[in-house]
Amino acid sequence: MMKMRAFAALSALVGTLAISNISMAEEKPELPAGGPVEIESPVPDGFDSWLALMKVQERLDSVADKISGLPQSDSSGYGNLRVDVKTNSIDVFWKGGKTSSLLAVVEEAAHSGVDVVVKPADYTQSEIQEEIGRILGDSRSREPSRGASRAYAAPDASSIYLYGTGSEEALRQVPSIHDSQVPVVIFPDAPVSVDNYDRRHDVPAYWGGSYMFNIQTGGACTTGLAMENGDEDFLLTAAHCVKTGDTVLVNSDPNTPDGAGKVVSRSASKDIAKVRMDGNPSTAGRIYWRDYLTSHSEAVFGTGGNHKGDYVCQSGAASGTICGIYTEAVGVSSWSHEMNQLVTGLAQGYNKWGAATGQGDSGAPVVSVSSNGLGVFARGVVSQGISDVFPPACEGLQHPGRICSRTVLWEGISSATSVWGKVKTSPWISN
Structure with missing residues (x-):
């Protein structure tokens, strides 16, 4: 079934649809995990295929x-790390003496062929995140003359990288920055942060990566990953797209008006929200894949953490699937102007080949491809894009005025699984 409809048709639907009278369309057939997963982005140097890279990365x-995940204290602990798929190694920046638990992991890794190099760090990740919260939580740092909006730990955990649209001098005058217990390095940022971005027609069982229209606001975003908690069955999306109680649609065809859902919970500080769709169960452990008009999907096999050096993909309703996004930083905190809220637990990625995300992609699943090439692992949901001085051409939907970005921020999937249950998955398929 065609997944895209014109904006004019969408307006007509909103004017005539009676939510209480929605009937369910014929459900999708249950699909096995397919394969291989297709990635059109260029393969990084040193690898013959994305599958070869993902085997090393996994x-x-x-x-x-x-x-x-090792324990941290005031005097010892994990500061930051970087995985390097080209050298099959991990650089770990660690504050204080090497603990027995760290040495055990390093030894175990060596037996599996992974070289872990432990280097000194000045601060733990916990210490850095505490200071970031204090800085970005200070309204004075976000005043127009300063415009602080985003921060994360330096690669070696020696300082905080802070981005602002104002002058460095003005930012240094903010007490929370001036008196920070962790050194702050300030970088210029574009004056506008693109906080919000925009497959069009979904039916049960609903998959992540589909178009989502908010009836209350008229805004369009993307559904994220399917989750479950006991008998509860729902989809993730971005909190800045919705309010609790909002009604959303994942079907823009007035001839088959199915696909209504209700926002039942949200966490603004993590930019995630729960959407309970009609039907039970109503979702499946798959996400839409390929272009923005696609009906193709891939199986979700599980979840994974985010680490500097990882390559990931995002699958937005407006852009379609974009891979080759390099994870530049984790533990990022960024101010959402849309919600007037500090968002923590983010990862930041960059696509040197073009757009990483664009308007309409908020809430989209961020994933890595499994090492067998037959599915994906959930890494999070799209939160924000960072505007570019020279914005890249948008992928997918070519709507006048649509803004896209090479840099994307996404909320780690653990922020949802730690409080709302588990990601729905499809059975693992071995080669």
């Missing part, structure tokens, strides 16, 4: 997850 991320 092994490295397994070790990185263990290290970043």
Whole structure:
């Protein structure tokens, strides 16, 4: 079924649809995990295919997850890390003496062929995140003359990288920056942060990556990953797209007006929200894949953490699937002007080949391709894009005035699974 309809048809639908009278269309057939997953982005140097890269990355991320989850104290702990798929290694920046738990992970990694290099760090990730929260939570840092909006730990955990639209001098006058217990390095940022971005027609069982229209606001975003908690069944999206109680549609065809859902909960500080769709169960562990008009999907096999050096894909309703996004930083905090709210727990990625995201993609699933090439692992949902001085050409939907960006911020999937349940998955398929 065609997944895209004109904006004019969308307006007509909103004017005539009676939510209470919605009937369910014929459900999708249950699909096995397909394969191989198609990625059209150029393969990074040193690899013959994206599948070869993902095999290395999956092994490295397994070790990185263990290290970043080790206990921290005021005097010792994980500061930051970077995985390097080209050298099959991980640089770990660690404050204080090497603990027995860290040494055990390093030794285990060596037996599996992963080289872990531990380097000194000045601060733990917890110390840095505490200071970031204090700085971006200070309204004076966000005044127009300063415009502080985004911050994360330096790669070596020696300082905080802070981005603002105002002058460095003005930012240095803010007490929370001037008196920060962690050194702050200030970078210029574009004056406008593109906080909001815009497959068009979904039916049960609903998949992530579809178009989502908010009846109350008239805004369009993307559904994220399917989740479940006991008998509860729902889709994720971005909190800045909705309010609790809003009614949303994932079907813009007035001839088959299905696909209504209700926003039942949201966390503004994590920019995630729960959408309970009609039907039970109403969702499945798959996401739309390929272009923005696609009916193709891929299976979700599980979840994974975010680490500097990872390559990921995002699958937005407006842009379609974009891969080759390089993870530049994790533990990012960024001020959402749309919600007037600090968002924490973000990862930041950059696509050097073109747009990483665009308007209409907010809430979209961010994933990595499994090492067997037959599915994906959930990494999070799209939160924001960072505007460029020279914006890239948009992928997918070519709507007049649509803004796209090479840099994308996404909320880590653990922010949702830690409080709302687990990501719905499809059975693992081995080669």
